[in-house]
Amino acid sequence: MVFAHDLQVYTADNKEGKITPQSIEAAFVKAGFYTSENRDMNLPFTKQFKETNFDVYNLFTFYSKAHTLSLAKKYPQIGLFAPLSMSIYTKKGEKSICVSTLTLEALSTIMEIPKDDPTLIEIAQMMQKAIKLALPNAKLEKLSYNVKALKGKRITRFEMEMDKDEWEDTKDEFQMEFEGELSQNGFVMAGFNDLNFDFKENKYDGYTFYDVYSICKLPVIYTVAKLRPEAGAFAPCSLYLYMKKGEETMHIAYPSVYNWISALSIEDKASLEVLDDAQKRMEKILTKLTE
Numbered sequence: 001m002v003f004a005h006d007l008q009v010y011t012a013d014n015k016e017g018k019i020t021p022q023s024i025e026a027a028f029v030k031a032g033f034y035t036s037e038n039r040d041m042n043l044p045f046t047k048q049f050k051e052t053n054f055d056v057y058n059l060f061t062f063y064s065k066a067h068t069l070s071l072a073k074k075y076p077q078i079g080l081f082a083p084l085s086m087s088i089y090t091k092k093g094e095k096s097i098c099v100s101t102l103t104l105e106a107l108s109t110i111m112e113i114p115k116d117d118p119t120l121i122e123i124a125q126m127m128q129k130a131i132k133l134a135l136p137n138a139k140l141e142k143l144s145y146n147v148k149a150l151k152g153k154r155i156t157r158f159e160m161e162m163d164k165d166e167w168e169d170t171k172d173e174f175q176m177e178f179e180g181e182l183s184q185n186g187f188v189m190a191g192f193n194d195l196n197f198d199f200k201e202n203k204y205d206g207y208t209f210y211d212v213y214s215i216c217k218l219p220v221i222y223t224v225a226k227l228r229p230e231a232g233a234f235a236p237c238s239l240y241l242y243m244k245k246g247e248e249t250m251h252i253a254y255p256s257v258y259n260w261i262s263a264l265s266i267e268d269k270a271s272l273e274v275l276d277d278a279q280k281r282m283e284k285i286l287t288k289l290t291e
Helices: 021-030 042-049 065-072 076-081 104-111 118-134 167-184 195-201 218-227 229-233 258-263 269-290
Strands: 007-013 034-040 054-063 084-091 096-102 155-161 188-194 207-216 237-244 249-255
Touching (some): 042 054, 096 118, 096 229, 155 269, 249 269
Antiparallel strands (some): 007 096, 155 249, 237 249
């Protein structure tokens, strides 16, 4: 048994049921995080697939506004994990509760931010503080798999030229069409964050706009979580749209599904099929809208 390098899974005894997704969220707020969503997935699992393998399965998204701004000044790609994602779960019949997040090293690798960046380290320390507060007697799980070799690009990126005098109309039209395509292709917009609103509140004006969509495809997380419930460390997926001040290019990117396959050592056919389908559909949507 070895530790998986990209994921950290903590498990705590919960016989009395005192630890809940809501109490975990409260601990993260107390630790200094802003919480975006804390979504119970068992209801949609049961509604669409008529079953669930969990007594509890929540997808929780959160980020630190101050640290995100600090990193955005140097690394515009911070929106790939602003918000961060976590799964909170209890398997059917069990009396323990688990949380899973990405490690500092995984965040550093995927976002191409040095792992010794002080702000990134502070975020990781805040996460550890929040987890300890939320699950005081938790143990770090030993996972039965290693990280697999990456089979594709970590980040899927697109660009779109914007007229400096008409960017607002172009952006509005893009987002209206994008959100329509999401629905038609089975994606759900699980959240939305206007990071530039936070930036401006803190007197930083380096971006014309910076939006982050949290996107989920129910068959993906349902299928993958059957064998890898810790997959919620990647779900929902963050997709950013930003344009820097003085530029006329909108940058669009999201973490590719190849990160899931690598970090979770996914080999089962069902999981690979739904992940591949999601990647191809999103690429097709963005290719169409940016041509």
